[in-house]
Amino acid sequence: MENFEYCTPTRVLFGKGQVEELPARLAAYGKKVLLTYGGGSIRKIGLYDKVKKLLDGFEIYELSGIEPNPKLQSVEEGAKMCKEKGVEVVLAVGGGSVLDCSKAICAAACYDGQAWDLITGKVPTKKALPLVTVLTLSATGSEYDWGAVISKPDTNDKVGYLDGHLFPALSILDPEYTYTVSARQTAAGAADIMNHVIEQYFTAPNNYLADKICESLLKTVIRYAPKAIGDPNDYEARAQLMWASSLGCNGIAGLGNRYSGWPCHAIEHALSGYYDITHGVGLAIVTPRWMRHILSEKTLERFVNYAQNVWGIEVNGKDGFAVANEAIEKTYAYFVSLGLPMTLKEVGIGSERLGEMAHHIAVNEGLENAWSPLTEKDILQILQECL
Amino acid sequence: MENFEYCTPTRVLFGKGQVEELPARLAAYGKKVLLTYGGGSIRKIGLYDKVKKLLDGFEIYELSGIEPNPKLQSVEEGAKMCKEKGVEVVLAVGGGSVLDCSKAICAAACYDGQAWDLITGKVPTKKALPLVTVLTLSATGSEYDWGAVISKPDTNDKVGYLDGHLFPALSILDPEYTYTVSARQTAAGAADIMNHVIEQYFTAPNNYLADKICESLLKTVIRYAPKAIGDPNDYEARAQLMWASSLGCNGIAGLGNRYSGWPCHAIEHALSGYYDITHGVGLAIVTPRWMRHILSEKTLERFVNYAQNVWGIEVNGKDGFAVANEAIEKTYAYFVSLGLPMTLKEVGIGSERLGEMAHHIAVNEGLENAWSPLTEKDILQILQECL
Numbered sequence: 089m090e091n092f093e094y095c096t097p098t099r100v101l102f103g104k105g106q107v108e109e110l111p112a113r114l115a116a117y118g119k120k121v122l123l124t125y126g127g128g129s130i131r132k133i134g135l136y137d138k139v140k141k142l143l144d145g146f147e148i149y150e151l152s153g154i155e156p157n158p159k160l161q162s163v164e165e166g167a168k169m170c171k172e173k174g175v176e177v178v179l180a181v182g183g184g185s186v187l188d189c190s191k192a193i194c195a196a197a198c199y200d201g202q203a204w205d206l207i208t209g210k211v212p213t214k215k216a217l218p219l220v221t222v223l224t225l226s227a228t229g230s231e232y233d234w235g236a237v238i239s240k241p242d243t244n245d246k247v248g249y250l251d252g253h254l255f256p257a258l259s260i261l262d263p264e265y266t267y268t269v270s271a272r273q274t275a276a277g278a279a280d281i282m283n284h285v286i287e288q289y290f291t292a293p294n295n296y297l298a299d300k301i302c303e304s305l306l307k308t309v310i311r312y313a314p315k316a317i318g319d320p321n322d323y324e325a326r327a328q329l330m331w332a333s334s335l336g337c338n339g340i341a342g343l344g345n346r347y348s349g350w351p352c353h354a355i356e357h358a359l360s361g362y363y364d365i366t367h368g369v370g371l372a373i374v375t376p377r378w379m380r381h382i383l384s385e386k387t388l389e390r391f392v393n394y395a396q397n398v399w400g401i402e403v404n405g406k407d408g409f410a411v412a413n414e415a416i417e418k419t420y421a422y423f424v425s426l427g428l429p430m431t432l433k434e435v436g437i438g439s440e441r442l443g444e445m446a447h448h449i450a451v452n453e454g455l456e457n458a459w460s461p462l463t464e465k466d467i468l469q470i471l472q473e474c475l
Numbered sequence: 476m477e478n479f480e481y482c483t484p485t486r487v488l489f490g491k492g493q494v495e496e497l498p499a500r501l502a503a504y505g506k507k508v509l510l511t512y513g514g515g516s517i518r519k520i521g522l523y524d525k526v527k528k529l530l531d532g533f534e535i536y537e538l539s540g541i542e543p544n545p546k547l548q549s550v551e552e553g554a555k556m557c558k559e560k561g562v563e564v565v566l567a568v569g570g571g572s573v574l575d576c577s578k579a580i581c582a583a584a585c586y587d588g589q590a591w592d593l594i595t596g597k598v599p600t601k602k603a604l605p606l607v608t609v610l611t612l613s614a615t616g617s618e619y620d621w622g623a624v625i626s627k628p629d630t631n632d633k634v635g636y637l638d639g640h641l642f643p644a645l646s647i648l649d650p651e652y653t654y655t656v657s658a659r660q661t662a663a664g665a666a667d668i669m670n671h672v673i674e675q676y677f678t679a680p681n682n683y684l685a686d687k688i689c690e691s692l693l694k695t696v697i698r699y700a701p702k703a704i705g706d707p708n709d710y711e712a713r714a715q716l717m718w719a720s721s722l723g724c725n726g727i728a729g730l731g732n733r734y735s736g737w738p739c740h741a742i743e744h745a746l747s748g749y750y751d752i753t754h755g756v757g758l759a760i761v762t763p764r765w766m767r768h769i770l771s772e773k774t775l776e777r778f779v780n781y782a783q784n785v786w787g788i789e790v791n792g793k794d795g796f797a798v799a800n801e802a803i804e805k806t807y808a809y810f811v812s813l814g815l816p817m818t819l820k821e822v823g824i825g826s827e828r829l830g831e832m833a834h835h836i837a838v839n840e841g842l843e844n845a846w847s848p849l850t851e852k853d854i855l856q857i858l859q860e861c862l
Binding site: 100311323343 | 683
């Protein structure tokens with residue numbers, strides 16, 4: 089095991105009806121609230137009205153319309169509102185994009201300069217407003233981690249902003265709020281969770297307990313995503329996906345493993361930075377191609393482990409590469425079975441800008457230091473395989 | 476999945492040499508420190524001198540001689556020192572007993588009445604001094620949880636004190652400090668960790684992800700305890716046991732499962748409350764007898780799951796009870812293989828007070844509401860099986 093430092097101070101309230109706790113819990117942080125949300129799905133499921141009713145007596149300001157792959161502009165707008173109105177706590181109701189944007193708002197509200205300087209780490213984050221979240225999509229794990237991914241469309245940048253001040257103070261996780269998530273978004277969320285775990289699992293040095301926890305999360309998603317898609321109101325399936333999403337991205341699964349470089353995320357961030365596609369879909373497309381590309385004598389052991397313990401592939405007496413390729417094919421076939429588009433063409437991306445993206449990734453993402461290092465040429469080949 | 480609330484705010488510094496961080500981290504809480512430790516093993520391994528040297532410039536008071544199954548008297552003594560000296564932070568260096576005692580000291584130092592009233596929950600805990608720990612034994616998980624078990628010898632009480640104020644602020648976990656732990660104590664620690672997980676696993680309703688995480692922890696301990704006993708300086712083995720101990724008892728393994736009643740702990744607390752035996756040894760003795768006693772049509776599914784996923788027992792085409800009994804025998808044989816005494820006689824306990832203990836447990840532990848309910852008669856039978 090490698091050395092590590094770990095702390096996830098977020099409090100979780102998980103399960104049916106936990107939103108009823110909101111008034112009492114929120115009041116601990118203040119009465120002046122910025123309520124943030126997305127395109128209106130929380131209105132459709134009645135959650136907007138529910139929250140507004142519960143928070144009768146609070147002074148509520150609203151920032152709505154936060155988009156998928158949230159943009160710097162929304163962060164700046166939210167931070168400005170917080171400063172002008174003296175907001176004491178931000179309440180984010182939505183999926184990972186709303187939560188990520190709100191995390192950056194919490195930090196930018198306590199800083200007098202440019203929000204982008206905080207997001208890019210040019211200046212250190214010293215303070216942030218407390219954030220309370222009500223989650224409506226199982227995918228990014230933002231509800232239980234210290235990260236926010238923010239896009240800056242004019243430069244095609246999509247930056248991962250990591251800071252200890254960004255942990256939500258409280259996250260309310262009621263799986264019922266994901267009943268109306270579409271099959272496509274449920275599948276994309278499942279691919280997102282799985283890839284978070286894969287990024288922690290495919291590395292060296294690794295360790296046994298981390299392996300087992302990563303495999304636990306992968307098997308849980310593999311088992312329950314089809315159930316949630318088949319019966320959107322299957323509480324147990326929605327609950328398993330939701331808690332797997334929370335444990336998938338806050339680091340606890342891979343503690344003691346070396347940082348892998350998160351190569352699929354590095355590549356996907358260019359795809360959704362340039363083309364604004366759904367992050368989980370991009371990850372589903374990239375992951376099996378990345379796996380095929382890096383499979384080698386050096387990486388073989390990880391793939392055999394993955395084949396045996398995640399997919400239940402019999403390995404005894406078989407050629408390691410055959411086993412590894414079978415596991416990669418199973419990964420691909422699983423994403424297909426969830427109904428995910430598995431080529432860039434299907435999501436409207438052609439070959440025109442692959443070279444530009446490969447260059448952008450090679451320059452910005454440090455993948456030459458990844459567990460299985462990638463040059464610009466490697467990255468371009470992986471992107472071409474995704475077409 | 477059942478609803479749950481969860482938060483573990485403790486910061487963990489894990490790995491070789493992390494104690495070097497102590498001065499900088501401790502200073503955040505203050506300069507007046509109560510250093511607590513046990514019988515002197517930290518002197519033998521040089522940790523006492525190391526800590527004293529690192530904390531040059533701090534104002535250090537010492538409470539040494541904290542005993543296994545820590546007693547109320549030590550809590551009172553430590554709390555008195557904190558009050559008299561104006562201690563700002565407690566630094567506990569040792570195993571679970573030192574940590575548990577120190578947690579209670581932190582709370583009692585902020586309360587003007589009787590410490591026992593806090594410990595028994597007669598009065599609510601409203602405040603506690605910050606606690607920093609340096610762990611030297613992988614067993615109880617106290618370094619990463621909110622519990623402290625305190626004994627009151629004059630009444631044979633051994634009480635579990637659970638409160639959110641008891642989480643350590645920071646725990647430094649360097650597996651090297653467990654190199655000198657004896658084979659017997661290593662084995663007892665392994666049994667302790669395993670039983671913490673078993674108490675979360677054998678219940679209903681349970682859930683898939685919790686099952687997988689519990690199985691991960693059990694398999695990790697089963698794999699690495701013999702390695703640590705065989706080669707006390709095996710860093711990886713010591714590290715796996717240490718992190719498994721931390722994840723084993725703070726609740727994260729069984730989230731969404733119903734509380735089982737922790738029956739083996741309830742029974743063992745009487746054994747070590749009456750006879751001051753090593754907690755992990757008591758658990759190793761009780762666990763397989765409790766398993767045999769509660770095995771029934773109603774509980775069978777859990778045992779088959781345990782057999783298949785923890786011990787790798789082939790279940791297809793076999794009688795469920797045969798599979799379950801094989802798993803129980805494997806559990807027993809595993810503890811034997813670690814060199815643990817597996818009868819009460821071997822630890823100096825005869826039949827004289829079994830009835831008295833069974834009554835004490837039945838009256839105080841609420842096991843009539845356990846997952847598999849136990850009457851006083853059941854408890855007595857289990858104790859008799861342990862002879």
